[in-house]
Structures are given as structure tokens and as C-alpha cells.
Amino acid sequence: MVSITFIAGARPNFMKIAPLIHAVKKQQKEGEAISYRLIHTGQHYDEKLSETFFRQLNIPHPDANLEVGSGSHAVQTANIMIRFEEELLKNPADVVVVVGDVNSTLACSIVAKKLHKQVVHVEAGIRSFDLSMPEEINRMVTDSIADHFFTTSEFANKNLKKAGIEADRIHYVGNTMIDTLLANQDRLRKPEVADELHLEENNYFVLTLHRPANVDEGEKLAETLRAIMQNAGGKPVVFPVHPRTASILGQTGLKYDNLHFIDPLGYLEFIYLIKGSFGVITDSGGIQEETTVLQVPCLTLRDNTERPETVDIGTNVLVGTAIPDIEREVKNLVSGNRKTGRVPELWDGEASDRIIRKLIELYGEE
Template sequence: MKITIVAGARPNFMKIAPITRAIETARKQGQLISYRLIYTGTEQDASLDASLFSDLQMKTPDAYLGIDETDPIQLAARIMIAFDKEIQKNPTSVVLVVDDLTATMSCAIVAQKRNIKVAHLVAGTRSFDLHMPKEVNRVITDGLSDYLFTAGMAANRNLNQTGTEAEHVYYVGNILIDSIRFNRGRLIQPVWFSVLGLKQKEYLLLTINRRVLLENEKNLTELLKVLINHAQGLPIIAPLHSYVREAIKRTGITAPNLHILPPQSYLSFGYLMNNAKAIITDSGNVAEEGTFLGIPCMTLNTYAEHPETHRFGTNVLVGESPEALKEAMQTLMAGNWKTGSLPERWDGRTAERIVQILLQGTTPKLD
């Protein structure tokens, strides 16, 4: 069996790395399976820092489609044309796509047009807002997929409600947890950690990425004020992309305990999560990893791709509300944060389940 694995952005690789390790393990056990890793972006993409692949212990992509486009329609069209050439040149049995990017949807369309099976990793997530481009990508990709690999029962219910045939849905668990479990003992303290005088469990970790959050300057200003005013002087460590740093700069907000830093390597960022007193983020991935690590987490969004993080885990949804963030910070500082539990099938064996299902072609559903 030949599997073509598609990555459309840096976060995809954290979910792909466990799959590649599971494939290599299956090969060593005598299974006839191989993979080809494709990145739809360019080889010069600055987000793919030199340490990423060594941190994840995976090889670099076999091919780069070289698409660098901001317009979503042009992006989809160019990826489809380039990916079609790729799979005609390198035939495959299955195309495995990840998450909810334009690249995810585009490559799924091409694969089905070429009568190649599609496997969707992290299927069934929903915001139920079709005005969100990612929601459109999710719905289309799920509708085209032959294998829908879900992380939780909420995703299964979402697919069931849209009429997806149950025999195509596989509840395999959260693939992101495979990565954090594998790498937890390899996390690296950043070189600047002691320079800032940081101590474990005595700082807050802040990450922001969503442009809709950044574009509302007034509300962003209020959120930052709440965070700073209720941190009780604790350092706030904020590894941020340049466009986020610029948005914060425009607010005029500064504070001696607010440390805005460049993005960190995978293992260094994992260390910062693992040793934080709490995490404030708008990233679903960070909320999931924080839940696994047992770190209090406040998500600046009204929904979570994986509701297990706030139903069972240490995550709380505060939306974009300064008042809700204030209440959460007060709860944290009073020492009254809820005790989370580990959601079902966050056991580090998700990739193993996926590879076995693909090898079997068809398999009884997991209980």
C-alpha cells in the first residue's frame, strides 16, 4: 500500500509525524506499506524552521508543490493543478489529508476525481458556521472521504447528523496527543528561560493567531489589559508571529511583565506549555496539548474543535469577552481551577490504529 500524506501548514506536521512513525513500524514488521510526504507550500516557507523535522523525528517532505498564494480561490485552484500532477507522476493507494485547510479540501477533491481513496485525519469537527472558510473545507472534505478518522464522540455525532455512513467513520482518538506523549521527555528549556528569571509554574503563556481577534483593536486592548491587571505580576510569556506582534504594538499596550518573543521551536514551546501556571490561547491545538499536560487553559474562542478539552479537561472557553477572561483569571489566581481528566483514547495509539485500519482496507469499528 502506498499512502500520499499531504501537509498544508506547519501545524499539520505535528499530526503527521506519529503516522509516519507508525508506518515505519509496520514496515519493519513486514507490512507492505510506504508513504510519500507532500507539502503544498514552498521549500522556503519561513514557518518550517530548521528544527521542526528534527524535533518531530521525521523526514522532510518528499516534494513541495510550491504554492504561495493568499487568495483562497486562487490557492485552491493552484494546489489542485499541482497536486494532480504529483499523484499522476507518483501513483498512490490512499491520499491522507489533515485538519481543515484549503489544501486539505483541494487535495481531497483531486484524489476523488482520480478515483483514489481519501482518508481525513481529524474528521467531524464543526463550528456550524459556514461563514468560516475552514468550516466549508471541513464539510467538503468529510463528504469526499472514504476513511473519516475522528478524535472524539462529538465528532462522530456531527458526522452522523449529516448522514455520513457509519462504516466510513473510525473513532481512533486524538492524533495530536501521540506527538506530545512521544516528545514529553524530550522537551527543551529555551536558552532565554533563565535570562528572564522564569520559574516553573510561575508564569503565564499567551498565544494568539486568529486574525478576527486581532482585527478588533478595541477588544484586543481590553483583553490584554485584563490579562496584565489580573496576572498579579507574574511574567506573561508571549511567543508570537510578526503580524500578531504588530497588532499588539498598535494597541499601545506595554507592561514590564509582558514578554513578547518570536515563535519557538516545537520542543521549546512544548516545554513552555508543560511548565506554565496557565495558558491563554486561541489555538485548539494548544488547548488540546494543555489538557493532556493538565495545565489550566483559557481559550479565546466561543467553541472548541474538540469539546472534550472543556467538557473533561482543564480548558475553559472565554470567547472574546474581557469579562469572561477576568472571571477565569480570578478563578485561577484564587487556586480554584477545575481538575481535568484525560479524555477517552488520548493514549498515544491513534496513529497505530489508523495505519492498521488502512492496511486492512475494511475493518470492524472500534468499540
């Protein structure tokens, strides 16, 4: 029997974990001796950031919720470690599977290794090479102690090999977030806001901003929004506001008739909006991948990306954060200079099946 503990702590984790759980259940039906526990650390605890995903993505409720809540990086990481250690001691597993790059990824990896458990990192090897990003530190530390690495691209493979990881521990499988995207294409839901705002297909922007470099200073955020709105050609700009951003936005007093702040959406509604949009402006990591698969132009307001395949192969343009660059790229897109691309290798909806089959091969009984 292969026993797996899956760790999820933040919104993107659920999209990556959901297809892995479905793949486990598929193997169980085929008679494989494999079991799992799903642990929600509670790193994100807002209803719209986690609960919705259990329901929409057909994931069972977690076997345990550590309910750590928010706090500084140190406090949150420490609380996750303390509570996950208790959980893993009570419910041992052969393998702890962590995904992505949030504090839960790092904290649970450390705990598992110190309890002499195998650690498997899904979405391993991606790098921005920017140590000002907490996520980059989480990635680097997790990859320094993991036992096996499941990767989304050749870029990630090369990063791990340069770090000295042996080739037989690197498994190029594809992208589990794209598994979720492709599995739910026929289930997307038109959000009420689309009718309320009279959005026309291929004639509106979706905007998401949450990284500190873009939203922590009110004046910088206001300048960024002005750069977008003054060059958006009058198209509606729909901005699902992350809780981090909402309080800062309230201080700017910024208003445009075609700038629409809305509450965060569920996964199926959000992807519906992206799929039907003229383009997406974001500083998110996962959205760079989703827009590439959906063949929607994406402008990424960051100075670096840990997903270079979306730029080299896909529909993503790495804009930077300088106001003149933002103005130029939004204007270019509106004028018809739409970047086209192709879908990266193995982003075919079957990454999770590959992962679970490999875990059975690695850890199943001889």
C-alpha cells in the same frame, strides 16, 4: 502494496503526520507491504513554522514541496489544487491521507477525489458550527467527500453520523497530535527565553493569539491584552507572536513590564513552556488538546470550540471574546480556581498505529 500520500501544509499538520509516518515505518519493519510519500504544500513556509518540525520530530524531508506560499484563501487553495494535481498524476497513490482543517486539507481532498483516489481524513468530524471560520468550511467540505474518517472523540463520531456517514466508514482511533506529545515528553527542550526572563515553574502564563476575531483589529487586540495583564496577578505572560499578529501589535504601542513578546518557538521548546506554566490563554485548537493531556489549565478566547471534549472532560474553559468574560476568568484562575480534568478516551499515544493498521486492513491485498 498499499501506497499512501500524506498531505501537510501548516504547522499543526506536522505534529499529526509525524506519528503516522513512524507507524508506517514500524509496519514496514514487520514486513507489511506499505509505502508512502510526504507532500508539503508549502502553505506555511516560514522556517520557524515548518522546517523546524521536520528536524525536531524526526520526519524525513518531504518527497515534494509544492511551495504555494501565502495568498487569499481562494488563491492559495487554487494553487494547491493545480500543483497537487500535477504531483498526484506523476506519482499515483492508492490513498491520499489529509489531516486537520487547513486549506491544504480541502484542496488536496478535492483533487484526489476528482482523480478517483481514496481520501482518508484524520481528525474528521470535529465541528465548531461557526461558518465564519475558514477551518469549519474546510472540515465540512472534506468530510462530505472523504471515503474513511478517523476520529478523536465521540463528539466527532456523532457529528459524522448526523451527517449521514455510515458507521463502517467511521473509525474512532484517538488523537495523533497527542501521539506526538506523548512520544516527545522526554525530549522537551528548555528554551533560552525561560532563563532570560527568569521564569519560575508554575508561575507564568503562556499566551497565543492568532485568530482574526482576536488580532485583526488593533484596538480589540489591545483591549484583550489589557484585560489579561490587569488580572494576571503580576505573573509573567509569555506571548510567542504569530507573524499575523506581530505587525498589528506594532501599531498598538502596548507595553507591560510582565508582558513578554517572543519569536515563535520550536515544538519541543513550546511544549516545555506550556508544561511548566501556571496556565495557558489561547485561541488555538490544538493547544486545547495539549493542555488537557498535560493537565494545565487553559482559557480559550473563542465563542465556540470544535474540541468540546477538552471542555466537558479536560482542563479547558471556553471563555468567549468579551472583555468582561476574559477579565473574570483570568482573575478566577489567578485566585486559585484551577479547572481540573481527565484525559479523553484513546488519547494514549497509539492512535497512529491504529490508523495505519486499519489502512492496511482496508486497502491491503486480499
